[in-house]
Amino acid sequence: xxxxxxxxxxxxxxxxxxxxxxxxxxxxxxxxxxxxxxxxxxxxxxxxxxxxxxxxxxxxxxxxxxxxxxxxxxxxxxxxxxxxxxxxxxxxxxxxxxxxxxxxxxxxxxxxxxxxxxxxxxxxxxxxxxxxxxxxxxxxxxxxxxxxxxxxxxxxxxxxxxxxxxxxxxxxxxxxxxxxxxxxxxxxxxxxxxxxxxxxxxxxxxxxxxxxxxxxxxxxxxxxxxxxxxxxxxxxxxxxxxxxxxxxxxxxxxxxxxxxxxxxxxxxxxxxxxxxxxxxxxxxxxxxxxx
Numbered sequence: 117x118x119x120x121x122x123x124x125x126x127x128x129x130x131x132x133x134x135x136x137x138x139x140x141x142x143x144x145x146x147x148x149x150x151x152x153x154x155x156x157x158x159x160x161x162x163x164x165x166x167x168x169x170x171x172x173x174x175x176x177x178x179x180x181x182x183x184x185x186x187x188x189x190x191x192x193x194x195x196x197x198x199x200x201x202x203x204x205x206x207x208x209x210x211x212x213x214x215x216x217x218x219x220x221x222x223x224x225x226x227x228x229x230x231x232x233x234x235x236x237x238x239x240x241x242x243x244x245x246x247x248x249x250x251x252x253x254x255x256x257x258x259x260x261x262x263x264x265x266x267x268x269x270x271x272x273x274x275x276x277x278x279x280x281x282x283x284x285x286x287x288x289x290x291x292x293x294x295x296x297x298x299x300x301x302x303x304x305x306x307x308x309x310x311x312x313x314x315x316x317x318x319x320x321x322x323x324x325x326x327x328x329x330x331x332x333x334x335x336x337x338x339x340x341x342x343x344x345x346x347x348x349x350x351x352x353x354x355x356x357x358x359x360x361x362x363x364x365x366x367x368x369x370x371x372x373x374x375x376x377x378x379x380x381x382x383x384x385x386x387x388x389x390x391x392x393x394x395x396x397x398x399x400x401x402x403x404x405x406x407x
Contacts, residue, residue: 158317167324181274260402335359346384
């Protein structure tokens with residue numbers, strides 16, 4: 117028990133030191149500056165090539181979404197998520213050892229070329245996330261958390277990061293086993309994650325792009341706008357276009373719907389006029405009875 121307590125307490129200082137090092141020591145694999153760099157790049161593309169010409173550069177809730185970006189990727193870990201996840205991983209590893217297993221690695225891919233390892237991890241991770249995303253729309257209590265993301269009324273790159281902190285817990289928990297079975301290291305995960313962040317930025321950006329024939333493989337701004345449509349296409353009560361990075365899953369499983377292209381498509385969900393507009397109340401909203 118003392119070991120778990122020490123791990124829990126040390127996780128706070130360890131993550132604080134890591135975050136301080138990220139900020140003060142730029143490096144090629146520095147997550148903090150990669151995130152800022154990609155955000156600035158896509159923001160500049162929005163200013164240069166806007167699809168919605170009348171949308172302000174600093175659109176509605178721009179600063180709220182920017183705060184969500186730093187909260188969900190840094191502050192949430194600092195205030196407790198990193199410590200809790202470390203305990204969860206240690207408990208899981210101890211459970212494996214108690215039944216005579218050292219790890220959950222089922223496929224030894226470390227000898228494969230680096231490009232193939234990255235490709236497999238990217239595809240597997242995205243497919244798992246696609247399924248989780250569908251659950252967020254179909255399971256009522258999960259939808260209450262996901263409403264935060266769908267409360268966006270004007271789309272821009274930072275809207276990608278407007279999501280409830282519980283989504284981090286849901287995604288990471290459900291992703292852990294399948295990705296652990298592949299046995300990838302932190303460097304591979306960093307590369308795959310940053311590619312996902314970049315594609316996600318573009319999907320939410322104010323850009324008139326669909327990538328031509330590649331739209332059947334990659335999610336894109338025109339396709340993803342329909343995922344955020346307030347009025348969904350007929351017969352699609354649980355939503356459409358669930359892909360995070362790849363659109364191929366939606367085309368394969370029949371959830372891809374792009375009836376037409378309309379940059380002024382109304383966004384949100386029915387009843388969102390009563391949804392809170394500030395971060396604190398958005399965080400509390402899913403936990404309120406009867407919401």
